[in-house]
Amino acid sequence: MELIAEQGYSATTVDDIAARAGVAKGTVYYNFQSKTVLFEELLRHGIGLLTAEFRAAVAGLPPREALAALVRAELEYIRRYRAFAQLLLSEMWRTNREWQQTLRLLRGEAIEVIAETVRAGVASGDLPADLDVRTASSALFGVGLVVAVDWLVFQPERPLEDVEDALLSIVRRVAEV
Amino acid sequence: MELIAEQGYSATTVDDIAARAGVAKGTVYYNFQSKTVLFEELLRHGIGLLTAEFRAAVAGLPPREALAALVRAELEYIRRYRAFAQLLLSEMWRTNREWQQTLRLLRGEAIEVIAETVRAGVASGDLPADLDVRTASSALFGVGLVVAVDWLVFQPERPLEDVEDALLSIVRRVAEV
Amino acid sequence: MELIAEQGYSATTVDDIAARAGVAKGTVYYNFQSKTVLFEELLRHGIGLLTAEFRAAVAGLPPREALAALVRAELEYIRRYRAFAQLLLSEMWRTNREWQQTLRLLRGEAIEVIAETVRAGVASGDLPADLDVRTASSALFGVGLVVAVDWLVFQPERPLEDVEDALLSIVRRVAEV
Amino acid sequence: MELIAEQGYSATTVDDIAARAGVAKGTVYYNFQSKTVLFEELLRHGIGLLTAEFRAAVAGLPPREALAALVRAELEYIRRYRAFAQLLLSEMWRTNREWQQTLRLLRGEAIEVIAETVRAGVASGDLPADLDVRTASSALFGVGLVVAVDWLVFQPERPLEDVEDALLSIVRRVAEV
């Protein structure tokens, strides 16, 4: 995960992976069908973690607070797994890739947590009735990713709290009934 | 441009490029120092086009209208050069790439147009005084990219006008003094 | 070794080497870092052999006999590894080559055996006191090489013993106190 | 000549040659059938020069003095065209080269001048009667080349006069009736 997240998929060789894992190259193939499958499982692991944190963040909170909690959870995740976040940003909107299917599925699972929150908010009247659930959810996910990574890459001296404030204030305005 | 934008840098071979261009492989190397340089010139060309359209869009407009015009110009550009936009989204926030230097420079030129507009708006009082110019400009650029590409990739049936409306309304709210 | 010695470094492709060795091309690269490194190891092997035979030839002999033994050892070596000797003659005095460093080192080791003999002879008074050790050693090495190879290439019908006699008589005259 | 002598045949591209000559690449092919032919003419020119100097050196001298003059002429030539001499040393005893035929011919012409001197000396009784003309001539030529170049490459700090003295004294002893 460290290697591929830092260097990218193509730049990371199976030799590298085996060496970092402290096993022989054959062992990688003993445990994974192919490099592609290994990468898919990496994506599964990484996005699964994010989805789990999304779930933990919203647990028991009312819609508007849950929304804020999701933003915080995403930023926190990106801060902790910065390289993986960059990887996601690179791969998420690409087409013609072998693992595209898998990635869409995983993206769907993560966004579904956001969607549930939005859906509940719309139903309870806490969020605007004309808010398109699917659109709002995926936009929130994507915007959080790009804004946070942009900050990390191009303005690393700034504290991530600033991003959080900016994003939360925007979300709040958009979420106003 | 079509090939690399569609398949990505590594997946596109120089053979592919030569074949698509209808020339021999040697001809590619007669015109470009290396595959990397070719890609850099591709980036230069593509982002140069965007920068030019940014400049054309804001010409003579007052700050708030210029901001809206920039959003429209970016979306229009992404609609027209969809594959290139995906490429940008994939490469813009990666590190450890040979063309990173070039990309950062070009990104800076494009964002500078946005920054000039924001700066003028803050100076004239049309935009909030506490708006951080650098941050706001790069965020606007990034958000437009990810939201539009997300739409194109995951909800292609929706008209791009919806994205435009959504983005413009957000920008307007954030830009309120 | 046969291939490179016969055709030269550039004219011998890695494909050739793999084919002659009866392995796949990748196998060559699994065992050698690069074609250059392979060639360096070839030089190391070949010159190492010569150095070893030099050492064996002089073992226990008094200076003047040792000198004659060295000439005989060199000629015998050239006869046995004719192609390699030609290779040495071609590469030894070239500059601007990647393996130059390696070659100089190996040359130094081989010549050092000769030098030890000459030095001992000068010290014991068996050889002229004004003989420059370094010069005499490298000249002896080079002359043996060029005279023997010249004979092999341009007058192959002549027995090598003639060269031996000629060289030994010259060495003896020069070595006279 | 400068380029090929310094970098070697393979390392010098036709582009290099054209650039150094200040003409277009096509012009090189307008004047020379191929790179090989160009190299052959280079050899012809370079060795022709040496042959001419040999002829000039021996003109009118008695055999033993002519022999000494030849040694001096060869060394002087090597000093002046050092890179070309290294090139000769590299190519002269190689086999399986395209220009081998040409090179042998040219070598023959140069050595013939030496041979004429030796032959005359043997006939007149100035040189030992049992001296093999062909062998002696080619050996003198080769030894001069390798000893002088060795000196230039491995002991460049020493004056070439030392080599001259050493070679002349050897030649004199060998030439003693």
Next chain:
DNA sequence: GATGAATGAGGGTTCATTCAT
């Protein structure tokens, strides 16, 4: 369960040569 030597398809790059202008 684990290994690592071996593979070979495929990639980027070079460069002598050609030929229309």
Next chain:
DNA sequence: GATGAATGAACCCTCATTCAT
């Protein structure tokens, strides 16, 4: 007489994958 854009064969090298042990 001269040019230089275009060529394509050939080269060195990489690396995901296999398989006998």
